[in-house]
Every structure is written in C-alpha cells, then in structure tokens.
Amino acid sequence: FSRIVKPTSALACQATRHFSTSKQNNTKVTVVGAAGGIGQPLSLLLKQSDLISELSLYDIVKHTPGVAADISHMNFPARVKGFTGPEQLRDSLKGSQVVIIPAGLPRKPGMTRDDLFTANASVVRDVALAVSEVAPTALVGIITNPVNSCVPIFCEVMRKAGKLDPNRIFGVSTLDLVRASAFIGEAKGLNPKEVNCPVIGGHSGISIVPLISQCQPAVQFSQDELAKMVARIQDAGTEVVKAKAGAGSATLSMGFAGARFALSLIKALSGQSNVIECAYVMSDIAGTKYFATPLILGKNGIEKNLGIGKLSNYEQELVNKAIPEIKDNVAKGEQFVK
Ligand code: NAD
Ligand code: LMR
Secondary structure (H helix, E strand, C coil), X not given: CHHHHHHHHHHHHHHHHHHHHHHHCCEEEEEECCCCCCHHHHHHHHHCCCCEEEEEEEECCCCHHHHHHHHHCCCCCCEEEEEECHHHHHHHHCCCXXXXXXXXXXXXXXCCCHHHHHHHHHHHHHHHHHHHHHCCCCEEEECCCCXXXXXXXXXXXXXXXXXXCHHHEEECCHHHHHHHHHHHHHHHCCCHHHCECCEEECCCHHHEEECHHHCECCCCCCHHHHHHHHHHHHCHHHHHHHXXXXXXXXXXHHHHHHHHHHXXXXXXXXXXXXXXXXXXXXXXXXXXXXXXXXXXXXXXXXEEEXXXXXXXXHHHHHHHHHHHHHHHHHHHHHHHHC
C-alpha cells in the first residue's frame, strides 16, 4: 500500500510546489560581492529558490558575468544576470527587494575583524549610497566584516540620503546561530538541525553572546562545559581562519548561513508569517545603538523585535562584556560616515 501512496503524494507535492512558484516567484535579489568565496556558494544556493524571479550578481572582478553564466545553467526559474565594475552597480541593484552584501576583504590569521575596517568601510559606504539611490526600500543583509561597524555605516549613509528605514537593514549573524546548533548538537548527541539556540549581541569575539539557557531543546552543561561551549562559538570564525592558514575565512558555511537569512527575508516578503531570525540591527534594547536579537520578519523587514528574554547570571555577565565592544564598534562606523 505504501508503495502506491508514496509516488502519488510525491506528485501532489510537486504540483503544490509548481502552483506556489507561479504565485510567488517575483522577488529580485542582488548579491554584491557575488564572485567571492561567500558570494559564489551563496548565489548557487539562492538560484535554487522558487521564490526568486531574478538573481542579480554584482562584483568588481571581471569574471562576474562568467559566474552568472555558470549559475544560470542550473535548471531553476530565477533569471540570472551578471554585472561588473562600479559603473554597473546601480543597474545591478535597481528594483531589488533584497540585497545581500558579502563584498570586501576577509581576515588572515592574526587579524581581528576590526582590522578589516580600513579596507571594508568604504566598500559598504559605496554600496549603501547606490542602494539609497536605486533600491531604497530593499531589505539589506550585510555580511561584510566588521559587521558591528558596517551596519552603522550603512544606516548612516541611508540617513544622510534621507532614506533610512532601520527595520530594513540587517547585519547577518546567522552563522553564529548555525555554529551554535552544530556544536551543541554534536556535544549532546542531538540532530543539529533541530537545535535552536539564540545568539545575541554582535558579530565579533566577546560581542557574540549565545543564550544556551534558552536553547530548544533544553540542554544542560556544567559551568566549565558551558564556558568552553560559549568560547568555541565566539571563536569559531578564528578557528576557520587559522585552519585555512592564510586562504581566507569561512565561505561555505557562510554561503549556507547567508542563504538561510536571505530566504527568511524572502519568505517574509512573500507573506509567510512567523519567520524568525536573529540579526544585528538598530536597537537600544541593551543600551547600545545596535544589537542582535531574535526578530519576527515581515513584508517591511522587522515586524517585531523579540528582545533578549530571560538571561542566566552568566549570560548577563557576557552581555555586560559585549556592550562596551559594540559601543566602540558602532561609534567607529558612525564617525567614518561623518
Ligand atoms: P572574498 O575575498 O573571497 O570575496 C569578496 C568579494 O568581494 C571578492 O569577489 C571581491 O572582488 C568583492 N569586492 C571587493 N570590493 C567590492 C566592491 N566594492 N563591490 C563589490 N564587490 C567587491 O571574501 P569572502 O570570504 O567572500 O568574505 C567577504 C566578507 O564577508 C569579508 O569581509 C568577511 O570577513 C566577511 N564574512 C562575514 C561573515 C559573517 O558571519 N557576517 C562570515 C564570513 C565572512
Ligand atoms: C566568521 O565568523 O567566520 C566571519 O566573521 C569571518 C571571520 O573573520 O571570522
């Protein structure tokens, strides 16, 4: 009996998928930095979404149209176009509802994310200016490091242009959540896909604050194990940078995490309810101007900030340590735009 039922239900599934495709695939997404280590796998994953009608791939390197041609051969509905050079940036962005930015230099061993500020601040500023001109209502996900400063840079450029809507601008911290799920799942023998641990604060070292007391399903660690787990999540980026030995930082896991975040934005845009992601956004919830917390996403970006929730004493100490770091990073970004 199951042999007969299975193919039938599989077909029914496909039919449903096709129906929803024709109804909903009207989102244009631009990836800025699309030819890079993150940009390529991110674009590869986005091409597979039935919710995307147009995938616009922009990078300053000449072979970007080649990356676009390559991805365009995948048999999914999204039309793929490649753009290269600053003179094509605005064309790539025009009409986009979602813009994801993995453009800029990655770390080498021995560097902090803040060491990337000099190289990457102007990249984010220039993209923000173009977005303010041709896609001011797009939902924007900033992957470029240092995220804690790049989001304030983006917001201040939008403010200067009179186009700031802080509900639409996100620092992508999804990789911290992906890592928390992976490491906690591994430590506790749980399926990491089913582990959900909020990570708040910012995206650099001690500003990354995993809330393991709020993990679903609930998990127990001794204080010593807890401190080790928190340190591993906070230092996971550095773990990859060291292991890649000079060849860059996380690209594949970030491509995956960036696609998850982008697809959550797109699902929310397409009217799906209760889409929740943590991200680093303008928020005074912790007494800093920006802070990552769980957010309910909607058609206009942040629908509701779910806040920090109940913290253990240990987590409160972690937040207290994160605050001065985030304040410094935010001030540096804002100062750059002034
Ligand atoms: P990469 O060097 O492999 O790729 C970056 C791409 O950006 C390159 O193709 C480059 O040509 C392009 N680029 C540079 N300047 C540009 C500009 N002005 N406009 C458009 N494109 C431009 O680096 P990567 O490994 O892909 O990392 C990209 C950024 O993402 C780095 O800053 C890295 O630190 C950051 N990152 C963030 C997270 C996170 O969790 N938020 C995780 C990993 C990496
Ligand atoms: C990460 O967390 O992997 C990224 O922020 C890249 C880095 O420099 O660690």
